[in-house]
Amino acid sequence: MRTCGLLGKLSIGVLLVGSLTVAQPAGAQVTFERLLNSAKEPQNWMTYSGDYTGKRFSALDQINLTNARSLVAKWVYQTGASGKLETTPLVVDGILYATAQDDRAFALDARTGRPIWMYQRQLPGDIRPCCGRVNRGLAILGDKVFLGTLDAHVIALDVKTGNVVWDVTAADYRTGHSFTVAPLVVKNLVVIGISGGEYGVRGFIDAYDAGTGERKWRFYTVPGPGEPGHDSWEGDSWKVGGAPAWNTGTYDATTNQIFWPTGNPSPSNRGEGRAGDNLYSNSLLALNADSGKLNWYFQFTKHDEHDWDATQVPVMIDTTSDAGGKHLIAQANRNGFFYVIDRASGKLVSATAYGKTTWSDTKDAEGRPIARPEASPTLEGHTVCPGALGTTNFMAPTYDSQTGLFYVTARDQCDIFSTAPQPYEAGHAFYGSAYFPSEEARPYLGFLKAIDPATGQIKWKFQHTSPTWSGVLSTAGGLVFSGDAEGNFIAFDAASGKPLWHFQMGGAVYAAPIAFAVDGKEYVAIAAGSAVYAFGLP
Amino acid sequence: MSRHFVSTQWCAAAAVSMLLGLAAFAADDRNPLAGDAKAAKAGEYEFRINCALCHGLGARGGGRGPDLTRAVKKHTHSDADMFQVISNGIPGTAMPANGTNGQGVGMTDEEIWQIITYIRSQEVKAPAKALGSANRGKVLFYGDANCSLCHMVDGKGGRLGPDLSAVGGSRTREAMIDSVRNPSRHLAWGLTESTKEFPQEYESVTVVTADGKEIKGVTLNEDSFSVQVMDTDEKIHLLEKDKLRSFQKSRQSAMPKYDADVLGDKDLEDILAYLTSAGAK
Numbered sequence: 001m002r003t004c005g006l007l008g009k010l011s012i013g014v015l016l017v018g019s020l021t022v023a024q025p026a027g028a029q030v031t032f033e034r035l036l037n038s039a040k041e042p043q044n045w046m047t048y049s050g051d052y053t054g055k056r057f058s059a060l061d062q063i064n065l066t067n068a069r070s071l072v073a074k075w076v077y078q079t080g081a082s083g084k085l086e087t088t089p090l091v092v093d094g095i096l097y098a099t100a101q102d103d104r105a106f107a108l109d110a111r112t113g114r115p116i117w118m119y120q121r122q123l124p125g126d127i128r129p130c131c132g133r134v135n136r137g138l139a140i141l142g143d144k145v146f147l148g149t150l151d152a153h154v155i156a157l158d159v160k161t162g163n164v165v166w167d168v169t170a171a172d173y174r175t176g177h178s179f180t181v182a183p184l185v186v187k188n189l190v191v192i193g194i195s196g197g198e199y200g201v202r203g204f205i206d207a208y209d210a211g212t213g214e215r216k217w218r219f220y221t222v223p224g225p226g227e228p229g230h231d232s233w234e235g236d237s238w239k240v241g242g243a244p245a246w247n248t249g250t251y252d253a254t255t256n257q258i259f260w261p262t263g264n265p266s267p268s269n270r271g272e273g274r275a276g277d278n279l280y281s282n283s284l285l286a287l288n289a290d291s292g293k294l295n296w297y298f299q300f301t302k303h304d305e306h307d308w309d310a311t312q313v314p315v316m317i318d319t320t321s322d323a324g325g326k327h328l329i330a331q332a333n334r335n336g337f338f339y340v341i342d343r344a345s346g347k348l349v350s351a352t353a354y355g356k357t358t359w360s361d362t363k364d365a366e367g368r369p370i371a372r373p374e375a376s377p378t379l380e381g382h383t384v385c386p387g388a389l390g391t392t393n394f395m396a397p398t399y400d401s402q403t404g405l406f407y408v409t410a411r412d413q414c415d416i417f418s419t420a421p422q423p424y425e426a427g428h429a430f431y432g433s434a435y436f437p438s439e440e441a442r443p444y445l446g447f448l449k450a451i452d453p454a455t456g457q458i459k460w461k462f463q464h465t466s467p468t469w470s471g472v473l474s475t476a477g478g479l480v481f482s483g484d485a486e487g488n489f490i491a492f493d494a495a496s497g498k499p500l501w502h503f504q505m506g507g508a509v510y511a512a513p514i515a516f517a518v519d520g521k522e523y524v525a526i527a528a529g530s531a532v533y534a535f536g537l538p
Numbered sequence: 539m540s541r542h543f544v545s546t547q548w549c550a551a552a553a554v555s556m557l558l559g560l561a562a563f564a565a566d567d568r569n570p571l572a573g574d575a576k577a578a579k580a581g582e583y584e585f586r587i588n589c590a591l592c593h594g595l596g597a598r599g600g601g602r603g604p605d606l607t608r609a610v611k612k613h614t615h616s617d618a619d620m621f622q623v624i625s626n627g628i629p630g631t632a633m634p635a636n637g638t639n640g641q642g643v644g645m646t647d648e649e650i651w652q653i654i655t656y657i658r659s660q661e662v663k664a665p666a667k668a669l670g671s672a673n674r675g676k677v678l679f680y681g682d683a684n685c686s687l688c689h690m691v692d693g694k695g696g697r698l699g700p701d702l703s704a705v706g707g708s709r710t711r712e713a714m715i716d717s718v719r720n721p722s723r724h725l726a727w728g729l730t731e732s733t734k735e736f737p738q739e740y741e742s743v744t745v746v747t748a749d750g751k752e753i754k755g756v757t758l759n760e761d762s763f764s765v766q767v768m769d770t771d772e773k774i775h776l777l778e779k780d781k782l783r784s785f786q787k788s789r790q791s792a793m794p795k796y797d798a799d800v801l802g803d804k805d806l807e808d809i810l811a812y813l814t815s816a817g818a819k
Contacts, residue, residue: 084640084733132640176643198643381595389641418595422583429643434586439724443789444736465761466736485734486761502763508733529733 030092030140032187036253043517045091048137048182049396050514053316054250056398057474058515062522063537064477068491068500070538074523075113077532079104084510085527088137088182088396088471090145091516096525097159098532099135099182103149105157111518113534117162127151128427129178130198134510136248136394137182139190141210146190148179154192154208166213170194170206175426177201182248184258186289189216191258193245197309200240200266200430205285207292217292221245221262221280229279237274240424242266243281247311247394252327252343257295258287259316259329259343263309268388269377270305270419270432277302282310284329286346296346300368301335305376306359306417307388307435308335315399315406316343317453330453332397332408334390335359337369338456352456354449355391356412359384377417383438387415396471396512398480403494405450405459407480411467414441448472448482450497460497471512473524481524483509489526489533505533569617571651572658581656584649587642592632597660599710602632602727607660612707612818620654621647631708632730632737640735670804675812678805685809688793691816697772698756699793700726700740706810706817714810718801721791729759742792743767745775746783753777756792 030046038044038051042059049056063071079085079100089098096110103121108114127133129150138145144156144165151173156165170192171177176199183192189207197203203221208214221243223229233241242265249260265274265281280294282301287294300310312331317340319326327343336357340349348367360369375384389411397408420433437444446467450459470483479500480492485508491501507529515524525534571577585597592603599605604612613628614620624645627635637644645653679685679695686695689702705714716723730737741757745767755769765785767775770792779785794800801809 083638126646128637128643128646130643418586420583420586428646428649429584429587431587433583434590436591442725443739466734469735484762485736487733488761488763490762499762504761508731508735 029142032141032185035141035185043091044093045089045514045516046140047090047184048088048139048248049250049313052251052253054313054399055315055401055474056313056396056472056512056514057400057476059476060515060517060522061476061478062517063475063515063524064479065493065500067537068477068479071491071501071503071524071535072538073503074534074536077106077108077113077115079106079530079532081530084132084134084469085530085532086134086136086180086394086510087527087532088512089514089525089527089532090138090140091514091525092140094518096516096532097138097140097145098527099137099147100527100530101133101135103135103147105138105145105147105162107159107162108532110516110523110534113532117160119157119162119164121149121151121155123149123151124173127173127178128176129180130195134180135182136180139183139185141185141188141190144210146183146185146192146210148181148183148192150178150180152177152179152194154179154183154190154206154213156190156210156213168208168213168215170215171201171204175199175201179246181246184248184251185210186251186258189289191249191260191289193247193249193260193262195244195246197242197244197246197263197266197268198429198431199427200242200424201244202239202241203243203245203262205245205260205287205292219285219287219292219294221283221285223279232276232279234273234275240266240430241274241278241281242268243278243283244309245311246309247313250314250316250329251289252316255344256289258289259314260285260287261311261314261331263311264304264307267422267430267432268304268307269417269435270422271303271376272419272421274303278304282308284310284314284331284341284346298339298341298346298348300331300333300337300339302370305371305419306335306384308333308386308390309393310334311394312392313396315397317399317406319454328453330399330406332392332406332410332451334386334393335369336386336391338406338451338453340453340456350456354408354451354456354458355410356385356414357391358414377419377433377435379418379420381416381418381436383414383416383441385414385441386411387413387437388417388435389413389415393469395469398472398474399453400474400480400494402476402478403450403474404452404454405494406453407448407450407472407474407482407494409468409470409472409482410447410449410461411444412447413444413467414438446485448480448492448497450480450494462492462497462499468509470509470526473513473515475515475524481513481526483511483513483526483528485509487528489513489528489535503533503535505529505531507531567616567618569621569651569654571648571655572617574655575659577652577655578659579656580649581652581654584645584653585656588645589653594710597657600713604708605710606657607662609661617651617654617658620657621650624650624653632727670807670809670811672808672811672815675808675810678809679812683796683801683805683809691813698768698770700728702813702816704817706814708817711810714813715806718796718806718809721793721795722789725789725791728757740791742788742790744784744786744788745777747777748781748783750783757787
């Protein structure tokens with residue numbers, strides 16, 4: 001018996017703002033108060049997920065169910081980068097700030113796409129970030145934007161020129177550390193999590209003074225000797241335990257907590273040698289924003305052997321019901337289950353499969369899916385669903401309080417997982433063997449799924465032609481926007497999943513969409529191929 | 539502060555040693571790790587992560603890439619050639635440049651040499667002897683076996699199925715036999731788009747257009763809104779899905795199943811011998 005029936009009606013406190021034009025001169029400074037009250041200025045997109053709750057919902061409704069069919073491309077900005085463009089742009093008072101591969105950053109006139117400044121970091125020749133030389137975006141505060149770099153620095157750029165204001169080293173890139181995540185500004189802190197779960201790094205989340213770059217706190221996601229959770233690692237395995245933190249978290253001002261998710265234990269495909277739960281890998285962490293101290297954690301996949309990083313955006317959802325409201329976090333996890341967690345206690349409310357899963361057929365006393373021993377990788381390899389890339393991955397989801405639905409890009413793909421002993425060697429890939437897409441599980445499918453968080457049920461799904469990596473945006477116009485691997489950008493009816501409009505962008509989508517407005521006109525923007533696109537009404 | 543100072547010094551020292559190390563590995567035309575058993579073992583790990591998807595565990599090839607245990611390779615002769623191919627890929631084939639597939643972490647120069655050392659350790663020195671007659675296989679391919687109705691070799695033949703000019707050099711014997719005997723088990727890859735994760739496959743398709751015309755063929759490409767089809771007469775149809783009366787895809791290959799009573803083992807060996815000789819060019 002689950003308690004999800006208590007959720008009742010879901011709602012959020014987004015203030016719908018009729019006017020699109022709260023007057024701000026271009027280049028006005030972003031304060032923490034503005035970030036906290038982002039709902040008051042829906043024309044801007046000032047954080048990775050659009051607000052601190054992680055909903056990726058825009059209160060703009062000029063583009064809506066009645067006119068979405070007439071959307072047209074307004075401009076295209078070619079970044080000149082190759083590989084996967086994963087950026088979520090920010091828009092503040094008419095200027096769009098985004099990133100591209102190899103630590104490019106740029107500011108554009110958001111009405112025309114014309115560049116105002118461009119920055120590209122001179123990276124060392126021997127960096128080896130995982131999964132492409134990608135970056136997922138900037139954070140902004142005051143007169144600076146903040147970028148985590150592929151050589152594991154955190155840098156601040158002048159918001160008007162792109163000049164480097166400060167540059168600090170977080171870790172040594174030679175041991176496999178890098179940043180690909182969009183940082184999150186909370187108060188005067190730039191919060192950022194490290195990548196490197198492929199190299200056996202010891203993961204951490206850092207907070208830097210936005211003014212000076214001085215590091216204010218660090219939370220190691222793998223506890224050291226004497227710390228709680230350290231005994232969840234065998235021997236010295238904690239030293240190379242992974243648990244990176246490479247996707248952007250959320251922030252609850254009422255409790256002053258940052259919710260930040262973590263990734264796989266290292267080596268990803270081999271549990272032998274690291275017996276135990278391997279805390280705090282594949283977990284959601286609730287950290288005090290001022291001190292970085294851990295308030296609570298919830299571990300999604302214990303002792304993971306399938307590379308199922310739990311680094312998906314933890315979306316804050318509040319409910320109202322006769323029994324009183326609930327403050328929850330919803331996460332569509334890479335392991336194929338949709339989790340609802342109580343935000344105050346970190347206790348699990350429900351976990352429901354939302355894609356093809358073969359690794360778990362039972363739950364523990366708390367209701368958490370637990371792995372079948374037979375799902376462990378073998379020397380010769382065998383098929384487990386989902387595959388290592390997961391039912392979802394870094395693609396940003398959205399929650400729309402108008403429909404009460406959580407929308408996420410989901411993949412049905414199974415992999416053959418194999419394991420083999422592998423000694424750790426600093427700076428070398430440390431997987432403990434390999435995984436491949438399983439031929440027997442073809443065809444691999446991709447979906448946009450609308451999940452009811454109250455029940456875990458899938459209300460509708462749209463099947464893409466192939467698995468996709470696109471994030472999702474919902475808007476007050478009754479629309480959901482997402483992309484596909486074939487290069488389409490698509491507007492859906494949020495209630496039914498019916499596609500209303502599409503545009504062929506000529507390159508696969510690995511980024512997430514945003515909405516903004518300038519001069520009273522709403523735009524929807526997304527990166528695809530090697531370019532950033534903006535769409536609007538004719 | 540002191541910790542910062544120490545770590546800076548350490549970094550500088552590491553940087554110098556790393557640069558020297560890289561220079562030692564990169565500047566060499568010869569494999570600096572040749573014959574080193576420990577390097578071969580390290581290369582085996584790297585091979586599993588980076589190569590085995592197409593080339594198979596043990597480097598014995600798979601349905602997507604050639605058997606690398608063959609001593610004679612099509613694109614590489616020396617270790618230096620192999621280093622270039624692994625680093626830069628092979629244009630026009632599915633072989634990507636190191637670190638460009640967007641997944642995984644890519645390899646250092648040292649790791650590439652380790653992989654080459656591993657591949658060399660797995661090579662079977664005596665080249666596999668063709669079991670059949672290439673000349674007779676060619677006659678069958680263009681004649682009674684009907685292969686050329688849909689497949690091309692060296693510019694001659696049909697267009698509906700994959701061009702087989704290079705298949706003999708890029709697929710294992712087992713993979714080719716499987717494709718003939720069980721064509722639907724692993725559909726062949728078609729168009730590969732540079733930004734897309736998965737290539738198009740040779741799926742069969744049957745559509746009925748708005749005016750009631752039925753078209754049967756294979757998908758050249760497809761997205762959620764359009765499909766590009768080659769029909770059995772090699773006509774290309776550009777279709778919008780929402781304007782079709784029906785659209786049915788199938789993973790049942792358009793190629794008929796050639797089991798032993800349709801194509802005997804001896805005939806199959808002759809055709810394989812022909813494809814192998816064509817693929818070696």
